[in-house]
Amino acid sequence: MSLHWTGQPFVDAGLAALLAASGASRLSDVTATHLDIAVRELERILLSDQALGIGLEKSFAKGTLSQVFPNSELVNPSNWSKGPEGVRAKYRTALKEDLARAKEALHAERGDRLCGICGELRPSAGFVMLRRDRFPLLSGAVNFYPGFLSGVALCGLCALALRFSVASLLRVGERGRLWFLHCPSDIVAARIAQEYGWGHFRRLIAANQPLDFYGDWRTSGNSGAILCLLCQLLRKFANQLRTIYQHGIPTVAYVFSNDNRGGYVEGIPVPTSILDFLQSLYLESVDAFDQFERELLRVDTGRDKREEAQRARFVATIADRIVRAEPIVGASLVEQRLLGGWIAHRTYLREVNGMNEAVLALLERTGIALAQHERGKKLIGRLERAPARDVRAVLLDLVREGVLSGRELAALLPPNEPTSAQIVRDVLLAVVYEYQRCNEVGESFPRLVGGWAIPEPDEVVRRLERIAADLIRTLPNRRQWIADLMTARKTAQIRATYLRALRSGAMSLVDFLFLVPLGDVTQAWVLRDYLLAFLFELGREAVPTDIELVEGEEGATDEVSVLAE
Ligand SMILES: [Zn+2]
Numbered sequence: 001m002s003l004h005w006t007g008q009p010f011v012d013a014g015l016a017a018l019l020a021a022s023g024a025s026r027l028s029d030v031t032a033t034h035l036d037i038a039v040r041e042l043e044r045i046l047l048s049d050q051a052l053g054i055g056l057e058k059s060f061a062k063g064t065l066s067q068v069f070p071n072s073e074l075v076n077p078s079n080w081s082k083g084p085e086g087v088r089a090k091y092r093t094a095l096k097e098d099l100a101r102a103k104e105a106l107h108a109e110r111g112d113r114l115c116g117i118c119g120e121l122r123p124s125a126g127f128v129m130l131r132r133d134r135f136p137l138l139s140g141a142v143n144f145y146p147g148f149l150s151g152v153a154l155c156g157l158c159a160l161a162l163r164f165s166v167a168s169l170l171r172v173g174e175r176g177r178l179w180f181l182h183c184p185s186d187i188v189a190a191r192i193a194q195e196y197g198w199g200h201f202r203r204l205i206a207a208n209q210p211l212d213f214y215g216d217w218r219t220s221g222n223s224g225a226i227l228c229l230l231c232q233l234l235r236k237f238a239n240q241l242r243t244i245y246q247h248g249i250p251t252v253a254y255v256f257s258n259d260n261r262g263g264y265v266e267g268i269p270v271p272t273s274i275l276d277f278l279q280s281l282y283l284e285s286v287d288a289f290d291q292f293e294r295e296l297l298r299v300d301t302g303r304d305k306r307e308e309a310q311r312a313r314f315v316a317t318i319a320d321r322i323v324r325a326e327p328i329v330g331a332s333l334v335e336q337r338l339l340g341g342w343i344a345h346r347t348y349l350r351e352v353n354g355m356n357e358a359v360l361a362l363l364e365r366t367g368i369a370l371a372q373h374e375r376g377k378k379l380i381g382r383l384e385r386a387p388a389r390d391v392r393a394v395l396l397d398l399v400r401e402g403v404l405s406g407r408e409l410a411a412l413l414p415p416n417e418p419t420s421a422q423i424v425r426d427v428l429l430a431v432v433y434e435y436q437r438c439n440e441v442g443e444s445f446p447r448l449v450g451g452w453a454i455p456e457p458d459e460v461v462r463r464l465e466r467i468a469a470d471l472i473r474t475l476p477n478r479r480q481w482i483a484d485l486m487t488a489r490k491t492a493q494i495r496a497t498y499l500r501a502l503r504s505g506a507m508s509l510v511d512f513l514f515l516v517p518l519g520d521v522t523q524a525w526v527l528r529d530y531l532l533a534f535l536f537e538l539g540r541e542a543v544p545t546d547i548e549l550v551e552g553e554e555g556a557t558d559e560v561s562v563l564a565e
Pocket residue numbers: 115116117118119120154155156157158159
């Protein structure tokens with residue numbers, strides 16, 4: 001019976017490293033001969049002077065490695081009492097036994113006992129009982145006093161695989177935590193073990209350095225390390241990495257610490273959309289990909305301590321947001337600069353935040369128009385200071401200035417989606433800053449190519465457009481009327497203004513009731529703003545340019561009752 005992924009993270013991490021060391025290309029191809037090759041490599045690495053710390057300051061075996069296997073043959077003091085050769089002999093013997101049991105397990109025809117890890121019938125002679133000292137995090141976080149608890153019976157193959165997991169582990173660099181990417185894909189998982197496990201160990205041995213897990217990410221936080229690994233993998237094995245999400249393989253990063261003073265384990269699922277995003281960005285522009293990683297995920301050393309700590313906090317925050325698939329553009333605006341590059345942010349907004357391509361193109365166009373506008377400085381300043389609830393008012397001013405149409409405003413900020421205000425503001429500022437930077441350094445702004453039609457407006461927006469057109473056509477003294485609507489401070493004033501239009505026959509009763517629905521004050525203010533947008537667009541000559549638009553306090557809350565006025 002062949003080898004396959006089990007779903008148990010530590011056993012799978014071991015299988016990945018075993019596969020990488022065996023020379024086989026797929027788990028299902030692994031034979032007894034492959035097991036021999038892999039075991040020889042494990043033995044060579046773990047029994048090297050550099051692993052045991054012979055003639056070196058640090059012992060990997062007694063130090064970091066013992067965090068994973070607290071009571072292995074390499075740690076046990078009684079083994080060390082006979083010196084390094086005693087330890088080596090003990091380890092070789094134990095490994096030889098494990099190898100024999102694993103080979104036994106390969107004989108499917110003799111299978112008579114179910115392995116709880118791989119789910120296969122294996123010959124009972126090959127089973128072994130592993131307790132917490134040999135099976136990381138087997139029973140909760142803390143992994144000591146193995147004698148107090150019974151262990152779990154594993155088939156010989158699963159037990160042998162577990163020994164290999166060391167070559168799949170990576171270091172986060174904070175609080176001594178380790179992690180690995182659990183990704184049951186032959187290619188990706190084996191590549192990680194090959195590059196950051198075996199390859200890294202071999203390089204250290206060649207340089208006579210004490211062994212340690214790979215952890216040189218120059219980043220901050222668990223999420224930072226995960227993302228930097230994904231970036232590096234993409235650079236090296238773009239095609240292979242694509243298999244992860246083409247086949248919908250769930251990928252989870254396990255961050256853990258297993259020392260006996262207190263264990264810790266956290267599973268961090270990597271959303272497929274993040275892989276899509278990184279892949280799309282890499283395909284679109286390697287430069288943009290590099291810039292994204294450098295400006296948002298890397299922490300350079302050599303700055304002064306305070307600056308470095310500040311940068312580390314920034315990177316950790318951004319990386320956490322990315323791993324949770326949350327918007328990052330706002331957090332990337334630092335001192336009127338966009339960090340990470342516009343191409344990356346645009347790709348992120350599309351792939352991770354699900355923003356429509358046409359809306360993105362519109363935001364790009366609007367941001368550039370804003371940066372080029374003669375009153376741009378003032379408008380940008382307002383946008384920078386605007387809390388989310390005032391963003392609509394600022395955009396409404398852009399309609400008044402002719403930068404946006406009413407339908408475009410409705411596409412950017414749909415009347416029924418008040419939560420989009422914050423991200424629209426952030427994206428506009430991102431485009432403005434990037435456009436300004438491009439101008440300063442003489443680069444061309446990387447605009448989206450293609451003509452994008454904004455989505456068709458919904459019924460509410462079309463109705464407001466129609467009401468505005470009616471008003472422009474039939475309203476007497478419309479300049480004053482529009483000014484009154486712009487400066488209304490209370491819902492009652494909005495209603496009074498509409499009543500005047502109703503009296504003069506420019507508005508129907510049905511439209512009046514639509515615009516100020518009973519019992520819904522917030523809605524009245526929202527609808528007023530979109531109505532104004534269409535009035536600005538359709539009756540440009542009647543629009544007062546010198547009047548500040550007022551956003552009534554009542555518009556901000558829906559708790560104010562109409563009856564209470
Ligand atoms: Zn098994």
